[in-house]
Amino acid sequence: MKTTRDVARRAGVSSSTVSHVVNGSRFVSDDKRQRVLQAMDELGYEPNAVARSLKVSRSNTLGLIISDISNPFFAEVIRGAEDAAQANGYTLILCNSDEDPAKEETYLRELRAKRVDGLLLTPAGQAHEYLRKLVRARFPIVFLDRDISSLPVATVLLDNEAAAYAAVSHLVRLGHRRIGAISGRPFISTTMERLAGYARALREAADGVDEQLVASGSSRIDGGANATEQLLALDKRPTALFSGNNLMTIGALSALAAHGLEVPGDMALVGIDDFPWADVLRPRLTTVAQPAYDLGRVSAELLLKVMQAGLPTVPERVVLSGTLRVRESCGSHLGGVAIQASAPSVDGTALSRAGA
Amino acid sequence: MKTTRDVARRAGVSSSTVSHVVNGSRFVSDDKRQRVLQAMDELGYEPNAVARSLKVSRSNTLGLIISDISNPFFAEVIRGAEDAAQANGYTLILCNSDEDPAKEETYLRELRAKRVDGLLLTPAGQAHEYLRKLVRARFPIVFLDRDISSLPVATVLLDNEAAAYAAVSHLVRLGHRRIGAISGRPFISTTMERLAGYARALREAADGVDEQLVASGSSRIDGGANATEQLLALDKRPTALFSGNNLMTIGALSALAAHGLEVPGDMALVGIDDFPWADVLRPRLTTVAQPAYDLGRVSAELLLKVMQAGLPTVPERVVLSGTLRVRESCGSHLGGVAIQASAPSVDGTALSRAGA
DNA sequence: TTGTAGGCGTTATCAG
DNA sequence: CTGATAACGCCTACAA
Numbered sequence: 001m002k003t004t005r006d007v008a009r010r011a012g013v014s015s016s017t018v019s020h021v022v023n024g025s026r027f028v029s030d031d032k033r034q035r036v037l038q039a040m041d042e043l044g045y046e047p048n049a050v051a052r053s054l055k056v057s058r059s060n061t062l063g064l065i066i067s068d069i070s071n072p073f074f075a076e077v078i079r080g081a082e083d084a085a086q087a088n089g090y091t092l093i094l095c096n097s098d099e100d101p102a103k104e105e106t107y108l109r110e111l112r113a114k115r116v117d118g119l120l121l122t123p124a125g126q127a128h129e130y131l132r133k134l135v136r137a138r139f140p141i142v143f144l145d146r147d148i149s150s151l152p153v154a155t156v157l158l159d160n161e162a163a164a165y166a167a168v169s170h171l172v173r174l175g176h177r178r179i180g181a182i183s184g185r186p187f188i189s190t191t192m193e194r195l196a197g198y199a200r201a202l203r204e205a206a207d208g209v210d211e212q213l214v215a216s217g218s219s220r221i222d223g224g225a226n227a228t229e230q231l232l233a234l235d236k237r238p239t240a241l242f243s244g245n246n247l248m249t250i251g252a253l254s255a256l257a258a259h260g261l262e263v264p265g266d267m268a269l270v271g272i273d274d275f276p277w278a279d280v281l282r283p284r285l286t287t288v289a290q291p292a293y294d295l296g297r298v299s300a301e302l303l304l305k306v307m308q309a310g311l312p313t314v315p316e317r318v319v320l321s322g323t324l325r326v327r328e329s330c331g332s333h334l335g336g337v338a339i340q341a342s343a344p345s346v347d348g349t350a351l352s353r354a355g356a
Numbered sequence: 357m358k359t360t361r362d363v364a365r366r367a368g369v370s371s372s373t374v375s376h377v378v379n380g381s382r383f384v385s386d387d388k389r390q391r392v393l394q395a396m397d398e399l400g401y402e403p404n405a406v407a408r409s410l411k412v413s414r415s416n417t418l419g420l421i422i423s424d425i426s427n428p429f430f431a432e433v434i435r436g437a438e439d440a441a442q443a444n445g446y447t448l449i450l451c452n453s454d455e456d457p458a459k460e461e462t463y464l465r466e467l468r469a470k471r472v473d474g475l476l477l478t479p480a481g482q483a484h485e486y487l488r489k490l491v492r493a494r495f496p497i498v499f500l501d502r503d504i505s506s507l508p509v510a511t512v513l514l515d516n517e518a519a520a521y522a523a524v525s526h527l528v529r530l531g532h533r534r535i536g537a538i539s540g541r542p543f544i545s546t547t548m549e550r551l552a553g554y555a556r557a558l559r560e561a562a563d564g565v566d567e568q569l570v571a572s573g574s575s576r577i578d579g580g581a582n583a584t585e586q587l588l589a590l591d592k593r594p595t596a597l598f599s600g601n602n603l604m605t606i607g608a609l610s611a612l613a614a615h616g617l618e619v620p621g622d623m624a625l626v627g628i629d630d631f632p633w634a635d636v637l638r639p640r641l642t643t644v645a646q647p648a649y650d651l652g653r654v655s656a657e658l659l660l661k662v663m664q665a666g667l668p669t670v671p672e673r674v675v676l677s678g679t680l681r682v683r684e685s686c687g688s689h690l691g692g693v694a695i696q697a698s699a700p701s702v703d704g705t706a707l708s709r710a711g712a
Numbered sequence: 713t714t715g716t717a718g719g720c721g722t723t724a725t726c727a728g
Numbered sequence: 729c730t731g732a733t734a735a736c737g738c739c740t741a742c743a744a
Contacts, residue, residue: 001413003737014715019739029713044489049469050409051737054720057357059406061449061470069438075431082425082452091466093417094450096438110447113405114417133400221632253636276577277631280609282638359721370731375723383729407721410736 002043011039022047053115062090062303063111064120065104069096073246073273073292074122077144080296081120088304090117099185101125108134118303120144126187127151140307144299147189154306154315156299160190160272163288163322164197164242167270170286170324171240172205174331176268180231180238182248184219191219194244194272213238217248224251225258232259239268240330246273249285268330272322284327291320358399367395378403409471418446418659419467420476421460425452429602429629429648430478433500436652437476444660446473455541457481464490474659476500482543483507496663500655503545510662510671512655516546516628519644519678520553520598523626526642526680527596528561530687532624536587536594538604540575547575550600550628569594573604580607581614588615595624596686602629605641624686628678640683647676 004022008015013032020026021036028036039045053059062085066074078094085092093111097104104124108131111119118140123131127150134141135151143155171179181198184191199209212234215227224247231238232255243249249271256267263269263283274289275281298318306316360378364371369388376382377392384392395401409415418441422430434450441448449467453460460480464487467475474496479487483506490497491507499511527535537554540547555565568590571583580599584607587594599605605627612623619625619639630645631637654674662672 001737004739005737015737016715016739017713020714023739025739027713032714044493046465047469048410048471048737049466050406050415050471051720052739053406054404054410054722054736055738055740057720069435070431072428072431075426075428078450079425079452082450086452091470092450094434094438094448096435096442109402110405113403114447115404115406137400250633250636253633257636275633277606277609277633277637280606280613280637281633357721360723361721371721372723372731372733373729376730379723381723385729388730404721407736408723410720410738411722411724413736 001048002045003048004045006043007036007039007045010043011035057115058117059115060090061093061114061116062118062120062300063093063095063107063114063116065095065097065107065111065122067097067099067122067124069094071247072275073290076292077122077296077299080293080298081300082296084297084300084304088300090300090304097122097124099124101128105130112139118142118307120299120303122146123148123188138310140303142299142303142306144295145190149189152315154302154317156295156302156318156320158190158290158295159319159321160193161197161200163272163290164194164244165201166197166322166324167272167286167288168198168201168242169204170326171242171268171270171330172201174240174268176240177205177207178210178213178236178238179240179242180234181214182217182224182227182231182241182243182252183214184217184244184248186216191244198242217244217251219245219247221247221251221254224248225255226251228252228255232261241267241269243269243271246271246275249273249287253281263329264331270330274325278325278327283329285329286325286327288322288324290322294320357404358401359404360401362399363392363395363401366399367391413471415471415473416446417449417470417472418474418476418656419449419451419463419470419472421451421453421463421467421478423453423455423478423480425450427603428631429646432648433478433652433655436649436654437656438652440653440656440660444656446656446660453478453480455480457484461486468495474498474663476655476659478502479504479544494666496659498655498659498662500651501546505545508671510658510673512651512658512674512676514546514646514651515675515677516549517553517556519628519646520550520600521557522553522678522680523628523642523644524554524557524598525560526682527598527624527626527686528557530596530624532596533561533563534566534569534592534594535596535598536590537570538573538580538583538587538597538599538608539570540573540600540604542572547600554598573600573607575601575603577603577607577610580604581611582607584608584611588612588617597623597625599625599627602627602631605629605643609637619685620687626686630681634681634683639685641685642681642683644678644680646678650676 004015004018008018018036021028021033064081068074082092095107101124120142122145123143127148141153143153147155183195202209215230217223217227243252261267270286272288274287278285360371360374364374374392377384377389420437424430438448451463457480476498478501479499483504497509499509503511539551558565571586573579573583599608617623626642628644630643634641
């Protein structure tokens with residue numbers, strides 16, 4: 001591996017001149033510049049970003065800790081974050097916490113050791129001590145998808161309450177009153193908020209929530225199937241199901257099929273998260289599409305902003321709204337309906353901002 | 357940010373002692389070790405991996421350049437690679453080339469600059485110069501999913517020829533003779549090989565290939581839909597369709613639905629790549645499941661091996677076999693059939709190895 | 713317009 | 729068993 005000094009020697013200049021040619025950081029005469037360029041080429045010189053990082057104490061690298069890479073929802077998030085990072089000259093180190101706070105902490109430490117310039121995180125658990133330390137040290141960090149309200153951290157969220165409300169209201173509008181809920185992993189904000197939206201829609205329908213109708217599906221396919229089984233076993237079966245995320249919706253569909261139940265004939269179904277293949281499922285699924293790509297992109301952009309500005313006292317919060325896509329799994333309809341976000345939408349991307 | 361020297365000063369030892377405590381690289385008396393540990397804790401010391409990398413010229417980081425992160429197939433690949441990397445103490449830098457050789461080259465250069473210890477790559481194009489250079493410099497690199505035969509590089513592939521052959525033979529067995537093919541991005545090995553398997557199956561059926569029946573779907577959803585349209589417009593329509601990857605299969609399904617055609621009643625359909633939600637699609641799709649997770653995992657493991665061993669003269673090649681999953685989209689059946697790989701299978705994971 | 717030299721934080725060698 | 733010191737490759741005052 002060649003160094004600036006090798007190049008310098010070969011070009012008959014000093015290593016600082018080489019450095020300045022590489023970075024365009026000061027004027028270099030045409031003559032010398034050419035000689036340097038040629039020497040670099042001949043030697044196959046490749047700058048050493050590690051040494052550079054050590055010197056300038058910046059790595060142009062962002063860490064991204066995602067709780068479950070294999071969920072297509074997060075795959076889109078990653079893509080959004082990667083695009084935004086790349087567009088700003090940053091590179092992404094990807095880590096998969098598997099919803100495990102211990103793994104999360106290990107990665108946090110590792111990324112910190114690698115001196116990433118900022119951190120993007122879907123928190124797997126609560127505000128554990130290591131996370132608090134990071135925040136106290138004012139390290140640039142952005143939470144996405146999930147909120148830890150006890151921590152003053154810039155955050156990008158989906159409007160889960162509104163999404164669930166829209167989904168369940170849709171069922172109510174169609175006359176359903178016994179609506180089962182397949183809820184996600186307990187103790188994370190998305191689950192709570194979606195449950196809250198479900199409850200609000202049912203309260204408005206003047207019935208309130210029957211606790212029996214809420215089953216935990218742990219945000220996974222098998223969990224969704226189990227929860228559905230559980231709801232089907234009830235004395236008074238629900239007439240409709242609300243599923244809290246894409247994976248659990250798949251589980252619900254397969255459990256329903258196993259019982260020979262038709263959707264929507266025997267059971268209506270609405271889910272959160274759209275699928276690229278939603279138009280190809282039979283029945284075509286009514287869903288609330290969440291802007292996964294934008295969630296990733298906006299998070300990375302916010303992180304870059306935080307990195308530049310230093311942390312403000314009141315961390316910024318961004319809430320992105322979803323879109324109810326009415327298809328046929330609750331009965332036949334057509335079209336898509338934009339959700340009125342609890343925080344007002346601001347532009348065409350249905351992106352809303354609140355906080356400082 | 358604290359350094360070893362800060363810790364050393366506080367603990368009243370030398371910085372080399374601190375280093376050795378951190379790395380367990382030589383014996384340190386219990387007394388001093390305790391003092392060091394305590395000082396580290398009090399100061400909130402975090403080792404600087406950048407400085408370490410500069411010194412030891414290893415970064416414990418692998419680069420992964422994927423051609424399309426949003427394809428769920430590659431999402432699984434990434435997960436496999438990440439798991440294997442993590443299990444061996446490596447961290448993954450993820451890049452998305454978007455099938456663009458120019459982007460690929462940029463990333464290659466960037467990762468090289470960051471001094472990753474090895475590189476995992478789904479080549480987007482041909483053997484362009486920069487890639488050749490890398491290989492000539494004997495930089496540890498593994499290709500996955502796609503072959504560039506002109507380059508002597510360790511490679512992990514799927515047995516695409518056998519997969520396509522199995523899929524199309526299945527249709528032949530059911531009596532189909534006019535079988536349309538929706539092929540993927542031109543000029544990449546996976547596409548060629550799948551086409552070859554398709555052709556072999558048709559030759560065996562004693563008809564050979566009708567060129568009109570092959571339409572390019574560019575490996576994307578919209579491409580799959582377009583190709584399907586094209587095949588439907590033919591004077592003599594095919595009675596069955598073979599789709600070259602998951603995305604194009606979705607496109608095909610939606611185009612068929614748009615024409616009011618039932619699967620398999622009006623048109624049989626078999627695709628390469630299984631879906632987690634395949635059991636939930638109606639009709640349930642007959643597919644050849646490709647071991648995406650293993651592709652990622654095995655590639656990373658092979659890369660680590662290459663990094664340790666130095667490159668052998670004849671680069672290793674690994675071929676992974678898929679599994680035909682017969683469901684109902686070609687007519688009703690049940691069960692799964694393991695494919696006889698062209699290279700013989702070796703163990704329960706249907707993994708086969710060839711070459712040195 | 714260019715060169716010299718010091719130091720980023722760590723590890724490894726060599727003494728003690 | 730422990731410490732001093734040089735070096736990894738680069739950037740950036742500062743000097744010329």
